[in-house]
Amino acid sequence: MKRLFYLVSSVAIVLGFESCSLDDDGANFHYTPLQIVNAQVPDTFEFGRVYTINVDLLRPDNCTLADRFDVRRSATDSTNIRTVSHIGIVLEKDECAEVAEEISDSFQFEVIYTEPYIFKFYSGNNENGDAEFIEVQVPVK
Known part of the structure; x- marks a missing residue:
């Protein structure tokens, strides 16, 4: 009787784990x-200081959430050119309501060069699909 109990219990446990697949x-x-x-x-800017850069973003729908900044030094241009984009997370839902809401976020920027900085803030794509930017030049004291 004990063997039958253990056999039935083992089968039940195995089937229970199979039905709870983590796939x-x-x-x-x-x-x-x-x-x-x-x-x-x-x-x-003043050389050696850290500044808070405030940015306004467009949140297109209620499935899109603001996540983080991506600030990159241009690989082909001067060391003082920074391309800034904000990465959003888009939840894949069946229905998303358009909100076209402006939200604010900020990042810290440390001035480590004495030459003027050029920021290229990603502002979307044009009708040809090419990236467009808001360019701002900031001199360093």
Whole structure:
């Protein structure tokens, strides 16, 4: 009788684990750059200081969430050119309501060069699909 109990219990446990599969159908979100509509940058920088750069973003729908900034030094241009984009997370839902809401976020920027900085804030793509930018030049004291 004990053997039958253990056999039935073992089968029940194995079937229980099989029905609780951890397999996932895939990611339920993806990343996308958000459109920057405005950036508040100081008129001048002081060498060695850290500044807060405030940015206004466009949140297109209620399935899109602001995540983080991507600030990159241009690989082909001067060391003082920074391309700034804001990465959003888009939840893959069946229905998303358009909100066209402006939200604000900020990032810290440390001035490590004495030459003027040029910021290129990603502001979306034009009708040809090419990236467009808001360019701001900030001299360093």
